[in-house]
Amino acid sequence: MPSDRPDFAMGRSEFVALIAMLFATIAFSTDAMLAALPQITADLAPMTPERVPLILTAFIFGLGLGTFFTGPLSDAYGRKNVVYGGAALYIAGTVLAWASQSLELMLAARVLQGLGAAGPRIVSLAIIRDLFSGREMARIMSFVMMVFVLVPAFAPSMGAVIVSFSNWRGIFVSFIVFSIVSLIWVGMRLPETLAVEDRRPLRLGLLWSAVKEIFSNPVVRLSITVQTLAMSIMFATLMLVQPVFDQVYDRAGSFPLWFGLIALISGASSLMNALLVVRLGMQRIVTLTLGTQIVLSAAMLFFGLGNLPEPFGFGFFLIWEISLFLQAGLVLGNLSALAMEPMGHIAGIAASVIGAVSTVLAALIASPIGLRFEGNLDLLTTSVLALAATGFLLMLRLGRVVNKQSVVRKTST
Structure with a gap:
């Protein structure tokens, strides 16, 4: 029971x-x-x-x-x-x-x-x-x-x-x-x-006070911002994955099967995170994952791996697409936990505020990316690279803030 x-x-x-x-x-x-x-x-x-x-x-x-x-x-x-x-x-x-x-x-x-x-x-x-x-x-x-x-x-x-x-x-x-x-x-x-x-x-006043408290905390503020960027990558990928299969690789008919394979493999990210988070910590996993994505997306963009003759171009794209879904599993949950950690006293309202702000802003960022699709991978790879790089830099900033807060706490005790 x-x-x-x-x-x-x-x-x-x-x-x-x-x-x-x-x-x-x-x-x-x-x-x-x-x-x-x-x-x-x-x-x-x-x-x-x-x-x-x-x-x-x-x-x-x-x-x-x-x-x-x-x-x-x-x-x-x-x-x-x-x-x-x-x-x-x-x-x-x-x-x-x-x-x-x-x-x-x-x-x-x-x-x-x-x-x-x-x-x-x-x-x-x-x-x-x-x-x-x-x-x-x-x-x-x-x-x-x-x-x-x-x-x-x-x-x-x-x-x-x-x-x-x-x-x-x-x-x-x-x-x-x-x-x-x-x-x-x-x-x-x-x-x-x-x-x-x-x-x-x-009480709407409780919601407003929660919003003010959430965004006055630099760790929470940075975590929400990086979560927004990571969700933007995920939403842009979902918007363009079917058009890319159809218009770039002429695989519209087999798209459901390929997408199912991607989703099944990406499901391993939850298990990976469970095994790694105790040893590495949430902050380090997010930083390493975004850093890895920068390398992969830069390789796709600057070496044109997705544009190679078949079947190599599609193979590289498939590997990169899997990495994007794996990234979501390794990053989004950890960023939510980082944002929620200092908000335990207002956990319910904080969960709603954090989820709403990051989701709405991510949808607003991803929508123009989807609208500008021109039948190739350049837009998606450029967008992912820019969003991942920005998130990576913000995670480095978050690490410095956390270290500074830790020093202050040790000094005060």
């Missing part, structure tokens, strides 16, 4: 599966869309195909905005109520996207979808925190993430199958079905994990 509470009848395996499904709403809503982008381009934006990848960042933008409020709302009104409210927004956005006759309406619908998806994303973490603590919480999270990492591996293939039997609108029908199944499961099997007497009133 996952909890000592007498009203909790759900076994551990079922609990992990349910939380993983709530988490997977985000991955399914982005990765399954990749297979539908060519059809959406033909139907909604045949004259402006470069704008279609905004469908991905519009969702992420809405997700970031929703993340800012979801944590405090669940503290005030209960976990399940926010899951239900988020699902209602998500389904409304999905219906609007399904009915879209223009790209502009599609983008607005995807923002609404993202706002709704923030509910399952944040509330799932809160539910785990309500029921578990310490090492047991870490175990549950590791099980959830093991299941969650499989979704990006199979979502593009699932999307391709759905599109082949219907059309791109069928993808949105599958999103509705996925959300309804999750809702029914939550409603029937998961009790409310936050008692009424433990709820905290929603």
